[in-house]
Amino acid sequence: MANYGMAFDYELCIDCHACEVACKEENGIALGMEHRRLWIQKDGDIEGDFWNIDKSSVSFVQMQCQNCVNPPCLEACERKAIYIDENAIVRIYKDKCDLLLSCMKACPYDARYIDDTHFFTDKCIFCADTRLARGETTTACQITCPAKLRYFGDLNDEESEIVQMLKKRDFFVLKESEGTIPKLFYFIPKNKEFAQKTIEKGTKIYTWGEMKPKIQPLNLKKI
Numbered sequence: 654m655a656n657y658g659m660a661f662d663y664e665l666c667i668d669c670h671a672c673e674v675a676c677k678e679e680n681g682i683a684l685g686m687e688h689r690r691l692w693i694q695k696d697g698d699i700e701g702d703f704w705n706i707d708k709s710s711v712s713f714v715q716m717q718c719q720n721c722v723n724p725p726c727l728e729a730c731e732r733k734a735i736y737i738d739e740n741a742i743v744r745i746y747k748d749k750c751d752l753l754l755s756c757m758k759a760c761p762y763d764a765r766y767i768d769d770t771h772f773f774t775d776k777c778i779f780c781a782d783t784r785l786a787r788g789e790t791t792t793a794c795q796i797t798c799p800a801k802l803r804y805f806g807d808l809n810d811e812e813s814e815i816v817q818m819l820k821k822r823d824f825f826v827l828k829e830s831e832g833t834i835p836k837l838f839y840f841i842p843k844n845k846e847f848a849q850k851t852i853e854k855g856t857k858i859y860t861w862g863e864m865k866p867k868i869q870p871l872n873l874k875k876i
């Protein structure tokens with residue numbers, strides 16, 4: 654049993670969308686579809702010169718399901734169709750989903766969408782049905798990213814690359830005030846000015862020692 658999570662060195666993103674294309678290919682999603690499983694959110698002035706941060710406040714943030722430890726989508730589902738699997742990934746029993754969309758409304762990250770072929774609410778599940786099911790230990794987005802800014806792995810494994818990185822670099826999470834306890838972590842940019850421009854004032858900065866006790870699954874429901 655693993656406790657999967659992901660970390661991003663978002664300062665390095667070049668907005669190439671290779672991750673999005675790889676994700677769609679892995680999961681059988683048509684290329685033209687927007688906001689499916691993962692997307693790159695642009696913050697700031699997109700007319701600015703991204704390569705010269707003196708002139709620009711543009712940043713590209715990797716967005717997808719946060720695979721929350723305390724997921725409001727799970728709590729909101731009247732049909733009890735949502736559960737946390739043995740690898741601490743938030744999943745859904747597809748045949749139980751009645752498309753009432755309570756989970757979509759409850760998610761603070763807008764991470765879910767309607768799979769209108771199989772009729773349930775889908776989202777990023779860290780390639781659990783494809784790569785992880787085949788015994789692989791990488792996700793399609795992570796392996797494809799040319800900037801190598803995505804780190805994926807078992808947060809319970811002190812030797813994993815993601816934990817090694819989280820021990821070295823401070824980070825923050827998105828919408829901490831929602832109480833979701835996300836398992837997606839964003840590294841503080843090395844460039845201080847870029848960090849100031851892209852991190853909201855008052856955001857809590859974490860070390861691994863502070864985060865580790867928080868990320869043990871609270872709602873683990875066996876499949």
Ligand code: SF4
Nearest residue numbers: 718719721724726760
């Ligand atoms: S990010 Fe949204 S969809 Fe994903 S586990 Fe959290 S509440 Fe659920």
Ligand code: SF4
Nearest residue numbers: 666667669670672798
């Ligand atoms: S593949 Fe990497 S660099 Fe390209 S958009 Fe995705 S996260 Fe950014």
